Amino acid sequence: MQSLFVPHARAVLECPSGSCNPIPLPFATLPPTVKRPRWWPNETDWLYVACPDCKLVSAHVGYSVRHFGDSQSVPQADKSWLCISFRCAVESCDTPVQFHILREHIESLTTEHELREKLATGYWKGACQNGHSIATTSAQEIRFEWDRETLRGYDPNHPEWRDL
Numbered sequence: 001m002q003s004l005f006v007p008h009a010r011a012v013l014e015c016p017s018g019s020c021n022p023i024p025l026p027f028a029t030l031p032p033t034v035k036r037p038r039w040w041p042n043e044t045d046w047l048y049v050a051c052p053d054c055k056l057v058s059a060h061v062g063y064s065v066r067h068f069g070d071s072q073s074v075p076q077a078d079k080s081w082l083c084i085s086f087r088c089a090v091e092s093c094d095t096p097v098q099f100h101i102l103r104e105h106i107e108s109l110t111t112e113h114e115l116r117e118k119l120a121t122g123y124w125k126g127a128c129q130n131g132h133s134i135a136t137t138s139a140q141e142i143r144f145e146w147d148r149e150t151l152r153g154y155d156p157n158h159p160e161w162r163d164l
């Protein structure tokens, strides 16, 4: 039996470099968006994500919808979003820095060491609100959290920053 072609609609972010694949968002962010405070897109907070192709961290306040042939052809469809939070390591800056990356979902976070190494060596290209390049020190608190269903926008005034 022949099946009807139903394009797979997906909410995506576009990397500002212009030459990278669209960055797929969790399906739950497609409209109608459930309005929950602190969850992006909430029309207030920016979302910072690292492009899986060029590693550039960019800020987004809205998303696009792209249509793919099927769910298999969505780039990075097998990956999950991980949120990385820390305070800028530049002396007397201390600005909350938070961005999300796509990677294989490993519950135990056994790769935390690898992620810390990448943060310390400038693997992701981004900056804090004061323009300091992403940099961490080895002794520093860094929080890694898997995002569930949707992503949380950047909120430097959230109480969670008291613990970091």
Ligand SMILES: [Zn+2]
Pocket (backbone or CB within 6 Å): 015, 016, 017, 020, 051, 052, 053, 054, 055, 056
């Ligand atoms: Zn890119």
Ligand SMILES: [Zn+2]
Pocket (backbone or CB within 6 Å): 088, 089, 090, 093, 094, 095, 128, 129, 130, 131, 132
């Ligand atoms: Zn800074």
